[in-house]
Amino acid sequence: MDTKLQIIDISIPLFQQKGYKGVGVTEIIKACNVSKGSFYHHFPNGKEELLIACLQSISEVITTHIQDIFKQSPTTKEATKAMIDILVSNFEQEGTISGSTITSIVSEMGSLTDPVRDVCSDLYLKMQTIYVSKLESDGFSKEKANSIAVMMNASIEGAIILCLTQKSSNPLKIISHVLSDLFN
Structure with missing residues (x-):
């Protein structure tokens, strides 16, 4: 594996577990077992550039995973249930569910820059696009599908936060049933 990908792969869980502010470059360098020079060779603009690369990597994984689930399921109801x-x-x-969300990173959005916000926004829009497409194929109007897709994103991300804080999967189970009722 090349050094840049190694740094990204090792940094993703660090950012997910500790947030952007909670992880320093020194910690990243130590965890990746690379020199400071090597780190800045690959990420000349520092930690924020690394964060953007990590978010892009997470986005690809999450988007591909959701697309696969929604392609394999005949209806939005079944796809949503399978995903949850x-x-x-x-x-x-x-x-934990850290590999399936950027919530811990996004929670610090108020202090992050527009390029970081843009990458996060892009992921949520990609997720909504997948949901909208499936909802439209189920017969929902574009307007209704868009509204439901926003609510799905908000509900799932919110439930993930509740699961992590409550140390219980019940919030996801509850929204699975509630969302399922929307698709009848």
Whole structure:
């Protein structure tokens, strides 16, 4: 694996667990076992440039995962249930859902720059686009599909935060049922 990808792969969980402000460049360099010169060779603009690369990497993984689930499921209701069931299973097995969300990073958005916000916004828009497409194929109007997609994003991300703070998968299970009722 090349050094830049290694730095990104090792830094993703650090940012997810500790947030942007909670991780310093020194900690990243130590965890990646690279020199300061090597770090800045790959990320000349520092930690924020690394964060953007990490967010782009996470975005690709999450988007591909959601697309696969929604392509394999005949309806939005079944796709949403399958997606949330996976999140619940991951949480119950690992005690976290950090690999499926950027929530811990996004929570610091007030202090981050426009390029970071743009990458995060792009991920949420990609997710909404997947949801809208499936909802429209289920017969919802574009306007209604857009509204439901925004609510799906907000509900799922909010439930993830509640799962992490309550140390329980119940919030995801609850929204799975509530969202399911919307698709009838």
